[in-house]
Amino acid sequence: MGVQTRAVPRPIVVNAPAAVIDVARARLHCKIDGTARDAELTDAIAAAQAYVQEQLGVAIGEQRLAYTLHDWCGSVVIPYPITDVVSVEDETGAITYTRKDRLISAASSAPPVVVTIDCGLPATQVPPPVRSAMLLLIADLIDNPQGQTEVALHENRAVANLLAFYQVRVPL
Numbered sequence: 001m002g003v004q005t006r007a008v009p010r011p012i013v014v015n016a017p018a019a020v021i022d023v024a025r026a027r028l029h030c031k032i033d034g035t036a037r038d039a040e041l042t043d044a045i046a047a048a049q050a051y052v053q054e055q056l057g058v059a060i061g062e063q064r065l066a067y068t069l070h071d072w073c074g075s076v077v078i079p080y081p082i083t084d085v086v087s088v089e090d091e092t093g094a095i096t097y098t099r100k101d102r103l104i105s106a107a108s109s110a111p112p113v114v115v116t117i118d119c120g121l122p123a124t125q126v127p128p129p130v131r132s133a134m135l136l137l138i139a140d141l142i143d144n145p146q147g148q149t150e151v152a153l154h155e156n157r158a159v160a161n162l163l164a165f166y167q168v169r170v171p172l
Contacts, residue, residue: 017061020123029135048137059120072111086116133162
């Protein structure tokens, strides 16, 4: 019989993802002079990075995540490629585990089990089309802060096209 796994809950972000695009680059792309809008740009960078991460199913920017599994069934498949397993713990403390790619298995009868991992592509490994898509999203967030207007705004197909080649596909 195969390994039994359950749906993985959203993780708790222990260490936020490292920014893939810096404020100076975003300022240049958005044609903004000065630093008055840097806080807005920082928020737009984080939002674009989170959007791209969700769309691609790949952690963007090095980060540490903790998954709390209340229905522990002996194993879990983490949705992102793992750089390192920091810890696997139950209510008694650290437990012994095995890892094969994204599958983490451990014998524990005391849920919840907390799996803490390091994951994410470093900024230097994010492909240029993905970075370009992020810059387009950042510019859109800066240029259209209200998001909804009386004028019909359309989906930016350039973003979808740039990300299409990098989306994680699940085989049927």
